[in-house]
Amino acid sequence: MTTEIERILIMVLITFLFVAILIPFIKKIAFHVGALDIPDARKVHKAPMPRLGGLGIYLGFLLGYMIFGVPSALMNSILIGSFIIVLTGVVDDIKPLPASVKFVGQLIAAIIVVFYGNLVMYEVSAFGIVVDFGILAYPLTIFFILGCINCINLIDGLDGLAGGISAIYFLTIGIIATMQGKFSLDCVLTFVMLGSTLGFLLHNFNPAKIFMGDSGSMFLGFMIAVIALLGFKNVTMTSLIIPVLLIAIPILDTLFAILRRLLKGQSISAPDKFHIHHQLLNRNLSQRTTVLIIYLIDMLFALASIVYFLKDRFLGYIVYGILLFIVLFFILKTNVIYEHHKKELKEEKEETKEEKVEVSKKQVKRNKKKK
Numbered sequence: 262m263t264t265e266i267e268r269i270l271i272m273v274l275i276t277f278l279f280v281a282i283l284i285p286f287i288k289k290i291a292f293h294v295g296a297l298d299i300p301d302a303r304k305v306h307k308a309p310m311p312r313l314g315g316l317g318i319y320l321g322f323l324l325g326y327m328i329f330g331v332p333s334a335l336m337n338s339i340l341i342g343s344f345i346i347v348l349t350g351v352v353d354d355i356k357p358l359p360a361s362v363k364f365v366g367q368l369i370a371a372i373i374v375v376f377y378g379n380l381v382m383y384e385v386s387a388f389g390i391v392v393d394f395g396i397l398a399y400p401l402t403i404f405f406i407l408g409c410i411n412c413i414n415l416i417d418g419l420d421g422l423a424g425g426i427s428a429i430y431f432l433t434i435g436i437i438a439t440m441q442g443k444f445s446l447d448c449v450l451t452f453v454m455l456g457s458t459l460g461f462l463l464h465n466f467n468p469a470k471i472f473m474g475d476s477g478s479m480f481l482g483f484m485i486a487v488i489a490l491l492g493f494k495n496v497t498m499t500s501l502i503i504p505v506l507l508i509a510i511p512i513l514d515t516l517f518a519i520l521r522r523l524l525k526g527q528s529i530s531a532p533d534k535f536h537i538h539h540q541l542l543n544r545n546l547s548q549r550t551t552v553l554i555i556y557l558i559d560m561l562f563a564l565a566s567i568v569y570f571l572k573d574r575f576l577g578y579i580v581y582g583i584l585l586f587i588v589l590f591f592i593l594k595t596n597v598i599y600e601h602h603k604k605e606l607k608e609e610k611e612e613t614k615e616e617k618v619e620v621s622k623k624q625v626k627r628n629k630k631k632k
Contacts, residue, residue, distance in 0.1 A: 265444050269435070272329055272449070273456035280321035280460025287317045288464075288471045296354040298472050312354040314465060315477020318457045319347045322484070325453030336446065338378025339487055342370035346410070346483045350476030363475065364407075370483060371406040375399055380490045406486040412511035413482035414475060415518060416537075420467035422552050423511075424458050426559050427481040430507045431455035433563040434488060437570050447491035454484050467549040506581060509562050510537065510555060513588060537592075558584065 291297065291311030298310045322343070330336060349366030352358060374380050382402045384393045394401055417423035431454045438448040458481065464470045473481075489504035505512065514537045541551040561584055569577020 266439070268329075268444075269439065269448075269452050272325060272452040273459070275328065276321045276325045276453050276456030277460040279324050280317045280457045281463045283320060284314060284317045284461060284464045284471060287311075287313050291354075291471065294355050296351075296474065298474070310469065310472050312472045312474030313351065313476060314461055314471045314473040315347065315350055315354075315475070315480050318454075318461050318473065318477050319343065319480055321457030321460060322450075322453055322480075325449075325457065329449050329453065331446070333446075335378045335380060338374045338380065339450075341377070342374045342487075343480060343483060345370040345373070346479050347476050350474060350479045354474035354476050363479075367407055367410050367479065367483075368403070371403045371410075374406065374487065374490075375402050380487065382490055402490065405490070406483065408512075408515075409486035409489070409508070410479050410482035412508060412515045413485065414478040415515050416511040417473065417478040419548050419552050420469035421462055421465050422555060423478050423481060424462045424465050424473060425552065425556050426508065426511060427485060428455060428458045428462060429556065429559050429563050430485055430504075431458060431488070433507055433566055434492065434504070436567060438492075440571055445491075447488050450484065450491070451488055454481075454488070467547075467552060506562050507559075507566055509585070510559055510588070513537070513592070517592060540591075558588065 288311045291313040294313075296312045298312050300308065326336070326340070345366055349358070349363055353363060376399070380402070381398050382394065382405060383398045384391055413423050413427060416426065431451050435448065435451045435455060438444070438451065461473065461477070465473065485504070485508060492504065517537075537555070541554060546554070561580070565577050565580035565584060568580060
């Protein structure tokens with residue numbers, strides 16, 4: 262066990278140092294090729310920021326695999342799929358692609374992992390119930406991968422947010438796998454990704470010096486899905502609860518974004534400024550404080566997952582329930598789904614307009630009296 266823990270620490274340290282040292286060079290490349298995030302009304306940053314940070318995470322992943330991984334057909338499918346994802350993201354970071362083109366890249370990557378790598382979610386055990394998907398296992402697995410990719414992509418709106426949530430996910434899965442004494446492919450990928458993500462976060466936490474771009478957010482989402490599916494295959498996790506609730510905030514934020522845009526009659530891919538992190542910023546919180554609050558909630562979900570899996574499932578359910586209630590209560594009190602204050606603002610504007618008219622009338626009367 263001690264030897265395995267030492268190996269894990271080496272995996273994390275090597276990938277962390279590699280990416281931490283590499284990112285400044287990638288930053289220069291981003292400026293050279295014009296991979297810049299230009300600020301607009303929807304974005305929080307005020308000056309052009311280099312993207313392509315995801316390329317550093319990806320190269321850290323490749324280094325970790327070359328040193329610690331074992332070749333296989335499954336691993337080949339993950340390498341091919343991740344390359345397509347990162348290539349699509351890099352092109353988009355340099356010159357924005359239509360959402361449909363990015364979706365095609367995501368779909369091809371997911372199909373390769375599912376059919377070539379045979380990484381399929383045949384059944385899921387949740388709350389003591391086992392569900393066998395049968396022939397639907399293939400499309401559902403593809404949908405799961407696409408969902409994870411886009412959840413992390415959508416949550417990537419503040420310095421260090423997507424990277425931090427991903428790092429918490431990798432750390433939690435790694436802790437569970439280590440405490441189980443299982444050191445299979447998913448365990449190796451988990452710690453390689455943890456080190457790479459932390460190396461990037463060193464440069465991305467507020468105030469950020471570089472953004473991960475779509476190359477990073479899509480790659481992180483892809484690897485989160487892959488590691489979750491590997492867990493199903495190798496019984497590192499006994500149910501869908503662990504991976505899904507570890508990224509509960511990105512999932513909820515994505516679902517609410519879709520619902521919000523449908524209610525407004527907009528395209529579900531239309532960008533806006535009503536995500537969970539935007540709602541916290543609207544309460545006069547700084548970027549750093551907002552990100553730390555989301556980290557805290559995510560870490561509580563992670564703690565609940567560890568308790569659920571390794572200690573007491575009933576207690577885990579209770580903690581999950583409390584956390585979900587808190588998040589949903591916050592959602593209902595803000596404009597994440599529906600602009601509650603829109604009507605109030607309209608009424609306030611009308612009242613202000615009436616007051617101005619009244620003041621104007623009084624001024625006219627005074628002028629007449631003076632004459």
